[in-house]
Amino acid sequence: MLQKIRAFVIENYLFGEEGKLGNDDSFLETGIIDSTGVLELVRFLEATFAIKVSDEELIPDNLDSINKIVAFLHAKLPPQQPR
Amino acid sequence: MCGIAGSLHLDGASASQELLDQMIGAIRYRGPDDVGVYSHGPVGLAHARLSIIDLAGGHQPMSIAKGTLWITFNGEIFNYIELREDLIKKGHRFTSSSDTEVLLHLYQEEGERCVDRLNGQWAFAIWDLAKRKLFLSRDRFGVRPLYYTQTADSFLFASEIKALLACPEVGSAMDLAALDQIFTFWVIVPPRTAFRGIKQLPPGHSLVIQDNCITVKPYWKFDLTPQNQDGTASERRLAEELLTLLRDATEIRLRSDVPVGAYLSGGIDSTVITALAGKSVGDRLRTFSVGFEDSEFDESPYQREASAFLGTSHSHIRCCHLDIARVFSDVIWHTEQPVVRTAAAPLYLLSKLVHESGIKVVLSGEGADEMLGGYDIFKETKIRQFWGRQPESSWRPLLLKRLYPYMVNIQRQSLGYLKHFFHVTEQDLGSPFFSHLPRWGLTAKSKLFFSEATRAELASYNGIDDLRQELPEQYSSWPPFSRAEFLEASFLLPGYILSSQGDRMAMAHAVEGRYPFLDHRVVEFATKLPINLKMKVLDQKHLLKQAVKGLIPESIRTRHKQPYRAPDGKSFFNHKGSYVEDTLSPTRIKQDGIFDPRATGALLQKFRSGRETGVKDNMALIGILSTTLLIDRFVRERGRPNAPQFTTKVGLH
Numbered sequence: 035m036l037q038k039i040r041a042f043v044i045e046n047y048l049f050g051e052e053g054k055l056g057n058d059d060s061f062l063e064t065g066i067i068d069s070t071g072v073l074e075l076v077r078f079l080e081a082t083f084a085i086k087v088s089d090e091e092l093i094p095d096n097l098d099s100i101n102k103i104v105a106f107l108h109a110k111l112p113p114q115q116p117r
Numbered sequence: 118m119c120g121i122a123g124s125l126h127l128d129g130a131s132a133s134q135e136l137l138d139q140m141i142g143a144i145r146y147r148g149p150d151d152v153g154v155y156s157h158g159p160v161g162l163a164h165a166r167l168s169i170i171d172l173a174g175g176h177q178p179m180s181i182a183k184g185t186l187w188i189t190f191n192g193e194i195f196n197y198i199e200l201r202e203d204l205i206k207k208g209h210r211f212t213s214s215s216d217t218e219v220l221l222h223l224y225q226e227e228g229e230r231c232v233d234r235l236n237g238q239w240a241f242a243i244w245d246l247a248k249r250k251l252f253l254s255r256d257r258f259g260v261r262p263l264y265y266t267q268t269a270d271s272f273l274f275a276s277e278i279k280a281l282l283a284c285p286e287v288g289s290a291m292d293l294a295a296l297d298q299i300f301t302f303w304v305i306v307p308p309r310t311a312f313r314g315i316k317q318l319p320p321g322h323s324l325v326i327q328d329n330c331i332t333v334k335p336y337w338k339f340d341l342t343p344q345n346q347d348g349t350a351s352e353r354r355l356a357e358e359l360l361t362l363l364r365d366a367t368e369i370r371l372r373s374d375v376p377v378g379a380y381l382s383g384g385i386d387s388t389v390i391t392a393l394a395g396k397s398v399g400d401r402l403r404t405f406s407v408g409f410e411d412s413e414f415d416e417s418p419y420q421r422e423a424s425a426f427l428g429t430s431h432s433h434i435r436c437c438h439l440d441i442a443r444v445f446s447d448v449i450w451h452t453e454q455p456v457v458r459t460a461a462a463p464l465y466l467l468s469k470l471v472h473e474s475g476i477k478v479v480l481s482g483e484g485a486d487e488m489l490g491g492y493d494i495f496k497e498t499k500i501r502q503f504w505g506r507q508p509e510s511s512w513r514p515l516l517l518k519r520l521y522p523y524m525v526n527i528q529r530q531s532l533g534y535l536k537h538f539f540h541v542t543e544q545d546l547g548s549p550f551f552s553h554l555p556r557w558g559l560t561a562k563s564k565l566f567f568s569e570a571t572r573a574e575l576a577s578y579n580g581i582d583d584l585r586q587e588l589p590e591q592y593s594s595w596p597p598f599s600r601a602e603f604l605e606a607s608f609l610l611p612g613y614i615l616s617s618q619g620d621r622m623a624m625a626h627a628v629e630g631r632y633p634f635l636d637h638r639v640v641e642f643a644t645k646l647p648i649n650l651k652m653k654v655l656d657q658k659h660l661l662k663q664a665v666k667g668l669i670p671e672s673i674r675t676r677h678k679q680p681y682r683a684p685d686g687k688s689f690f691n692h693k694g695s696y697v698e699d700t701l702s703p704t705r706i707k708q709d710g711i712f713d714p715r716a717t718g719a720l721l722q723k724f725r726s727g728r729e730t731g732v733k734d735n736m737a738l739i740g741i742l743s744t745t746l747l748i749d750r751f752v753r754e755r756g757r758p759n760a761p762q763f764t765t766k767v768g769l770h
Contacts, residue, residue, distance in 0.1 A: 045719065046723065046728070048565070049565065049566070049715075049716040049717075049719035049720050049723075050715050050716055050718075050719045051565065051713075051715075051716055062534075062537040065558060065559075065562050066562070068538070068559055068562075068731045068732060068733045069524075069526040069527050069530055069534070069538055069731065069732070070526045070729060070730065070731025070732065070733075070734070071731055071733075072530065072534055073526060073529060073729065074728070074729045074731070077729065089531060090531075092530075092531040092533075092534070093531050093533035093534070094533050094534060094537060095533070
């Protein structure tokens, strides 16, 4: 899961320049995500992990770093689903 | 409107007629009606003319005082009739009815301060033989362009950079600091240009060469010091005053010996100008507009409504993605600088339509957004400032939802994200550039695509330092709203709106734009207006809307500001056979060395795959593409004898 998310972020927002991105780095503070980027990320998560992100969940606390996304998905995905 | 060029040998040698011919030849499309060259001793002046006033008597370069004062002049002096009468009273005699001759006599009477009396848009050079002085001037707001450079023995100037590059000694190496500025501010800060060693005379400045000494000095400055902010000024009286000024500003911009038309964008500004002009023009006013197949950008219904309401004779073109891609290389040949948007391209097609319709002059609404509180960035500044006063407030940032209603991606964001995108930190609040930090921060992310070599060369460069040097002394005492106005009016207006989208796109097809909102009386009136009348609470262009009630359709008067935009990245990927793949191939990108081939490749792949792309992706793509096309046209193909021919087909609807 982490690797999938990381690959998506590097490909889509860093255009392959993965060098400095840590899994806890804030997408907003490093400026790698803009307003479209957020929606793009949601679309990716919904398609890849078969979930639905509600408007209330669309906040930096859930989505602002690779590790935050992983935690968000863990909380959201039903336990029986393979991770 | 015209093109000018000239040279002054600093070592006393004679001017080269051949070089002058080549220089003016490079920008002949600016003035296809007539050409003239004057050379005498070390000085040479050249002129390509688009005949508009005094068709028979306005040949240039022109002289008076027995050949001791010579001029080459691009532009219009709209108050030339009044100035002429005044000069006649003072004993001056005229042999033509042109504004050019008035300018010469005014210089003879008042010297360099003559520019203070001018109401117009100009770039000119006067050779004062007796004083052996070359005097160059550019209008207050930068409607008309003026570039210059120096070689080992000469000073050269021209309306466009390509005329300077006609001189083999002038290099066309890219200035990477200029690129850094485009990839942050969207514009290049004068006097810098995209080319190393070539400068532009900033708006509102004059340049004098005498005794081999070059002096550049301002003759006009924005003064946005708060006045009448106490709320005592009567809104109704100020609205009436604004309309009276606009009426006269439009009226004198109809002075022409050829028919004048108007652009209709579908917004308030151009509709107001068209309404005012329509009342003065005897016949039905010719109007022109561009619409888009892509409904996200199309304003055709408003354009039709304005035309029907005002009874104009309207011509329209519909622009599709392919049209933008097809002309974009020629567009960059004319902008002479990288751009981060494609919005110039449809205006290039529009001026072609105007040219083919037999019209040489169009009125247009530029300037209102900058001076009368039109842009969303002013609203953004107000909201961020209000929020910044109580950063912990839970309801103040909700106002961010009122920003950019035409941008779907912004509207779909949660408040948590909006707060980050439109950040207000303590550091932001103390910055002289508070208003523009979110925009510049977002744009600067495009520098991710710079190559290692570019980054290394720019390592110690900071564009903000260049910009800071251009700020007026009183700037720091102005409120953030006024500072934002200053940044828009001093840099984005001349550096992009009036140049890349304005002069260069219109003149590519020999069309002159005239801008009533940029009459200096209107601008000076606007700078003194209370901020809360320009934008009452969050109502953009409030006073203008009050002033024009009944003059234009209500639906246009009350609609939300939609800035003129065009489809960016998708223009180049929605059809087969796009040249973008070749232009931005890894080999070419590597060869130029400016951008990183791998990152550029990944960006192309993002567009190619049809995945969602954001503002940042689009700015980066258009920035990289336009830079590469600029290098193609100005470095790789250097020495082309002529500008591109007009090959684009434009449909009339």
